[in-house]
Amino acid sequence: MTALSPRRAGRRAGRRAGESRTREAILDAARRSFAEHGYDGATIRGIAAAAGVNPALVHHFYGTKEGLFAAAMKLPVLPSEIVASALGAARDRLGDDFRAHLGEVVVGTMLRAWDVTEVRAAFLGLLRTAATTDQGLAMLREFVTSTIVASLVRAAGLGDDAEGRYRAALVASQIVGLGFTRYLLGLEPVASAGIEELVAAIGPAVQRYLTGDLSR
């Protein structure tokens, strides 16, 4: 505990309480705005106006729209950062072999992220929101497209064209299905399989979606 004079402690606590109320007002406005306008339609300017604060303050607190969404939805991490940093680390480690092991890297990254209780809870919360309300669904769809698919396309060096997005969406279908089956449904023996076993089984399928011939 730091020794503070009563006066300074009081001022700090007051400022902290005020900032905390402002942050809560911004997150409330963000949740309403994302639900009403979807991820793409919501703007930091509109959310700031609804919360009665300056847009610069929203940027100061939360950085980007993705950061604000993550805070509003209580995501403990930025999905695009997980994807980008895992692929970056694999590129450093594997060098030229990088592209041949992308599928394993993606599957391993997701399974290790989901092993963290808070990340798993946030993922299951998003799935539940999407499954229960049309607004939640539109929000999740646009969020997945704008952040996860886009960062996968970039980090994996796919083209940002119809083919690149098709490959990324196929990857999403297997990854979302793995998360749904293993963590939500709890379907055995996939639910209790080890990460390395699943990486060996599913990595090559994801690899084919990313770089293989999809016409046969």
Added chain:
Amino acid sequence: MTALSPRRAGRRAGRRAGESRTREAILDAARRSFAEHGYDGATIRGIAAAAGVNPALVHHFYGTKEGLFAAAMKLPVLPSEIVASALGAARDRLGDDFRAHLGEVVVGTMLRAWDVTEVRAAFLGLLRTAATTDQGLAMLREFVTSTIVASLVRAAGLGDDAEGRYRAALVASQIVGLGFTRYLLGLEPVASAGIEELVAAIGPAVQRYLTGDLSR
């Protein structure tokens, strides 16, 4: 319209109304029982007792427990019958090549089944139930395991051992993910891709889960 004497019409309508009430009472009891005890724990005997009818009548109306579940959940088809009949037809058509094309057959069968509005609605209803309540989740997990995974294991000639069930669960992870991504989330361009295109892209991944080497 058939010409009936008022008296006979009245008796028939009365009998039909009575049967309809009995069926509704059985389905109500079934929904409560599946929710409370799960798919495996619910019994036709217990459901009949809760509905105040003879178990033989439940068998007469709905055949098996799967048939009763399908009626209670408003599934327009029996999942195990879709799997078994599609694999049977493919075996007749492809002969010895059958096992080499299983993946394509499974993906094509599911996509064509989901193209039927009522089947798609039932599938999305099951996903929503599973995502919103723990009871719905347990019910869907046991139902998928007892009927779909089991019939896939049988029809595809997988062993009914840990490896066979692991292969079937991997298939389920890709198929559930495809349905979630294409029909619930509506993620483009997978959402509007043609069936043949998706069969070519995803069939080989499912084939590998069924018959390939999963250790690398």
